[in-house]
Amino acid sequence: MSLASNKMFYVSWEAFHRATKELARQLLGQNFNAIVAVSRGGLVPAAIIARELNIRVLDSICIASYNHDQQGSLRVLKDAHLADSEQLLIVDDLVDTGETAKALRERFPKARFVTVYAKPQGKPLVDHYVTDIEQDTWIQLPWDMELAYSKPLVEGA
Ligand SMILES: O=P(O)(O)OC[C@H]1O[C@H](OP(=O)(O)OP(=O)(O)O)[C@H](O)[C@@H]1O
Ligand SMILES: O=c1[nH]c(=O)c2nc[nH]c2[nH]1
Ligand SMILES: [Mg+2]
Secondary structure, eight states, X not given: OOXXXXXXXXXXXXXXXXXXXXHHHHHTTXXXXXXXXXXXXXXXXXXXXXXXXXXXXXXXXXXXXXETTEEEEEEEEEOOXXXXXTTEXXXXXXXXXXXXXXXXXXXXXXXXXXXXXXXXXXXXXOSBOSEEOOTTOEEEOGGGOOOOOOOOGGXXX
């Protein structure tokens, strides 16, 4: 989808932290010993989950597929060095079309893959997620926004 559809789901830092902590709670007791963060979007939730589950070993896989809201071909810019295993947790911020998730599933078939947000098309590819988002809605993540003045309603939008 593209930002032109105008349906937005705005996420504050607090909301993102709360949702990610909820994701960590769902993973309690599953004995993960390492995390691969899917950079860049997965870096923030990976740090929060690592803190909550006391996981000290983290690596990243650097994947790019979107130029802002325009999906392009998927490029792995840097691979992770950690070995695939059932104790490995792959963390991303969201799953949308599922293209990134598909590539991660192929790269790490044994690992668990989790995201904070999931849209319907990508949902079947994740093991755990916290919040459902409609397919035609763009998730505005806190690191992509800044505080700005908002006009009073009487002055019109
Ligand atoms: O399910 P998909 O349609 O593949 O989309 C999901 C991916 O898109 C975004 O990453 P992006 O490629 O924009 O890079 P970024 O994490 O550096 O922002 C997001 O962080 C996911 O990794
Ligand atoms: O910030 C983002 N919001 C989204 O909804 C999305 N989908 C893919 N990549 C995305 N990045
Ligand atoms: Mg990403």
